[in-house]
Amino acid sequence: MSTIVLLLITGLGLGALYFLVASGLSLIYGLMGILNFAHGSFLTLGAFAGWELARRMGGDSWVTLFASMAAGAAVGAIVAAATEFLLIRRLYNRHIEQVLVTVGLALASVALFDGIWGTDPIYVTGPAWFAETTEILGARVPNDRFVLIAVAVLVLIAMVLFLRLTRYGLIIRAGVENRAMVTALGIDVRKAFTLVFAIGGAAAGLGGVLASHYFGYVSPQLGGSLLIFAFIVTVIGGLGSLTGAAVASVVVAVLQQFANYYLGGTGDLVVVLLLAVVLLVRPSGLVGRLA
Amino acid sequence: MKTVTKRRWLPWAAGGAVVAFAAILPFLNIVVPGVLPGATYTPGTLQLLALSLLFAALALSYNLLFGSAGMLSFGHALYFAMGAYGLGILLQSTDLALVPAMGIILALVIVAAYLIGALSLRVTGISFAMVTLAFAQAGNVLIRRNPGLTGGEEGLRLATANVPDVLVGVINTRNLYWVALALVVVVFVVVTWFEHSRAGHVVAATRENELRVRVIGVRPFVVKLITFVIASALAALVGMVYLLLQSGATPRATSADFTLTILVIVVLGGVGSRWGAVVGGIVYTLLDQRLTAFASSDAVAALPDVLRIPLSEPLFILGTLFILVVLFLPGGIAGIVGRVGDRSRSRAAARDRVEEAS
Numbered sequence: 001m002s003t004i005v006l007l008l009i010t011g012l013g014l015g016a017l018y019f020l021v022a023s024g025l026s027l028i029y030g031l032m033g034i035l036n037f038a039h040g041s042f043l044t045l046g047a048f049a050g051w052e053l054a055r056r057m058g059g060d061s062w063v064t065l066f067a068s069m070a071a072g073a074a075v076g077a078i079v080a081a082a083t084e085f086l087l088i089r090r091l092y093n094r095h096i097e098q099v100l101v102t103v104g105l106a107l108a109s110v111a112l113f114d115g116i117w118g119t120d121p122i123y124v125t126g127p128a129w130f131a132e133t134t135e136i137l138g139a140r141v142p143n144d145r146f147v148l149i150a151v152a153v154l155v156l157i158a159m160v161l162f163l164r165l166t167r168y169g170l171i172i173r174a175g176v177e178n179r180a181m182v183t184a185l186g187i188d189v190r191k192a193f194t195l196v197f198a199i200g201g202a203a204a205g206l207g208g209v210l211a212s213h214y215f216g217y218v219s220p221q222l223g224g225s226l227l228i229f230a231f232i233v234t235v236i237g238g239l240g241s242l243t244g245a246a247v248a249s250v251v252v253a254v255l256q257q258f259a260n261y262y263l264g265g266t267g268d269l270v271v272v273l274l275l276a277v278v279l280l281v282r283p284s285g286l287v288g289r290l291a
Numbered sequence: 292m293k294t295v296t297k298r299r300w301l302p303w304a305a306g307g308a309v310v311a312f313a314a315i316l317p318f319l320n321i322v323v324p325g326v327l328p329g330a331t332y333t334p335g336t337l338q339l340l341a342l343s344l345l346f347a348a349l350a351l352s353y354n355l356l357f358g359s360a361g362m363l364s365f366g367h368a369l370y371f372a373m374g375a376y377g378l379g380i381l382l383q384s385t386d387l388a389l390v391p392a393m394g395i396i397l398a399l400v401i402v403a404a405y406l407i408g409a410l411s412l413r414v415t416g417i418s419f420a421m422v423t424l425a426f427a428q429a430g431n432v433l434i435r436r437n438p439g440l441t442g443g444e445e446g447l448r449l450a451t452a453n454v455p456d457v458l459v460g461v462i463n464t465r466n467l468y469w470v471a472l473a474l475v476v477v478v479f480v481v482v483t484w485f486e487h488s489r490a491g492h493v494v495a496a497t498r499e500n501e502l503r504v505r506v507i508g509v510r511p512f513v514v515k516l517i518t519f520v521i522a523s524a525l526a527a528l529v530g531m532v533y534l535l536l537q538s539g540a541t542p543r544a545t546s547a548d549f550t551l552t553i554l555v556i557v558v559l560g561g562v563g564s565r566w567g568a569v570v571g572g573i574v575y576t577l578l579d580q581r582l583t584a585f586a587s588s589d590a591v592a593a594l595p596d597v598l599r600i601p602l603s604e605p606l607f608i609l610g611t612l613f614i615l616v617v618l619f620l621p622g623g624i625a626g627i628v629g630r631v632g633d634r635s636r637s638r639a640a641a642r643d644r645v646e647e648a649s
Contacts, residue, residue: 035417037551090618096363099417100558100617103551108610115600115607228428228547231421239418265436272429276410279422283414 002138007257009136013145015253016152017214020207021230022237022245023159024080024200030176030240031189031196033095034088037102039204039230040223041109042080046072046205047212047222048117051124060127069151069209076205077198084197089190106224113220121217130213144213151210155203156246163242168195176240229256232271236278238285248286306479306566313472316340317465326577328584334464338536339580341464341471345533347572348471348478350556351565352525355482357554358563359491360518361498363416366407366423368549369430370523373400374530375540376434376441383450392453393531397524404523408516415501424547431545446541449534458535467536474532475569478525482565485521490514555613561625570624575609582608 050068237244260267560571582605
């Protein structure tokens with residue numbers, strides 16, 4: 001029983017990370033039709049920014065943690081918005097070229113991170129409470145999992161409220177449904193494009209800081225390894241659907257944890273198998289329109 | 292009419308001349324400072340040239356998939372790795388000779404590509420890209436998690452017991468170079484033949500407008516699957532020769548980064564252009580090798596950090612170059628040459644008109 005609870009909560013924590021990456025990917029794809037390969041780099045950069053700040057502020061206090069989370073989100077948002085503004089916008093409506101530019105950016109940025117911070121993982125420490133465990137139903141659960149889950153839930157709520165209640169949220173939702181119509185009504189969708197990139201980048205940067213605490217280190221490869229699972233999550237959830245991404249993140253991560261424990265470390269293969277089954281049964285994903 | 296027939300055989304004659312020249316390179320003493328590490332008859336240079344030819348052949352197979360059929364796959368490295376690792380495992384665990392072993396692996400890859408392709412092709416566009424990526428990732432995990440069979444992170448070493456002696460050892464690098472050259476020619480001919488076949492035309496039509504192909508009454512799924520299987524089988528062939536040339540394979544060959552490298556090569560060369568893919572593969576490999584040498588040179592080490600760090604990362608320079616090509620040179624190398632050709636052709640046409648008028 002305690003093992004199951006531990007696996008479940010760890011899976012939820014990992015799912016929270018997947019969601020922070022996949023939510024941005026899904027929104028960007030839904031609105032603009034771009035598969036953003038540079039998303040992993042936003043995450044890595046956010047993680048490094050958070051680490052650099054924490055190193056300078058010193059101390060493993062909660063203030064440092066929240067400051068580094070804010071820094072990671074801010075850096076992610078700024079870099080993502082700049083990427084959209086400087087590179088993606090020039091290739092308006094040429095989806096393949098847009099994807100190619102993000103591929104180039106991903107390759108170049110990871111190499112640059114290698115050059116600046118080195119290829120070896122850098123170990124990070126959080127507040128002392130992070131290293132402790134809490135006992136739930138007999139399971140000793142590391143505390144950082146709870147922070148991850150709480151942050152991801154807050155981000156999900158904030159995104160849903162933003163999309164439902166604000167004018168820009170309305171434009172983004174309308175743009176996902178039918179971009180041509182929104183443009184025809186005289187609304188400048190391009191601002192929404194930059195905004196969506198900034199939101200996705202902020203979530204990824206935040207995810208980067210949290211991932212560095214979850215895994216215990218930062219490395220230039222951090223983003224790339226999470227990105228592949230985030231891709232799988234977005235396809236399973238249905239491209240362009242935020243709720244789909246949330247559900248699929250949890251399903252994929254929990255399944256991965258259980259398979260790793262009970263089926264001898266086959267978590268990654270089981271996830272790919274799940275992807276194959278979903279594609280056979282529902283090619284448009286769990287909650288998706290036909291992509 | 293005369294010009295049409297002339298155009299038809301001219302590129303083939305030029306290609307034949309280039310291949311003939313490439314074939315006698317091991318007997319020549321050509322030194323190109325800054326591009327090649329040594330004279331063309333030395334094993335080190337031949338090794339590099341053979342590697343660049345393999346990348347050219349791999350780029351050709353990917354160009355069939357992406358350029359001709361418009362299928363953006365992020366899992367092409369999987370089939371390359373199946374060829375390299377499959378042959379390596381078969382050679383180390385059985386007593387089969389090289390050629391039958393290659394035949395068995397090729398058959399296995401065709402079956403695997405058929406199954407994975409049939410599943411992946413249920414979706415199109417970006418979803419297809421992600422699904423192929425997921426399968427390649429699964430292959431990567433399998434190879435890294437089974438060190439007993441594949442050598443894990445260390446990589447697999449080629450068991451040379453059943454490999455013909457002429458293909459083993461530094462002294463025989465030029466034989467491997469000729470094998471690589473022959474492979475490029477074979478892949479080029481197969482790809483050209485397929486693109487000019489009926490299936491090739493249908494798949495090109497599907498790339499342009501899938502709905503219209505369906506309306507005409509052709510099922511695009513079948514031809515796309517055939518294209519996928521052919522491109523995968525060719526990639527596996529390249530992987531097998533790669534194993535022989537490098538005397539081993541590493542898990543890097545299965546990674547998503549490796550597929551992205553092939554994609555970068557095809558885009559640099561010019562999407563949809565066969566000789567562009569060949570030139571792209573050769574240019575990329577040489578550039579990669581030279582940039583690595585440049586990065587560790589004293590000139591770079593003496594620079595201030597702001598310049599030194601980016602310049603000491605070859606992949607950073609290549610990535611930036613790639614972004615610039617996508618932004619400013621759509622059509623890559625083939626695009627530049629095509630535009631220059633068009634300009635001189637239209638100038639010639641203008642001159643003809645002037646001569647007719649006078």
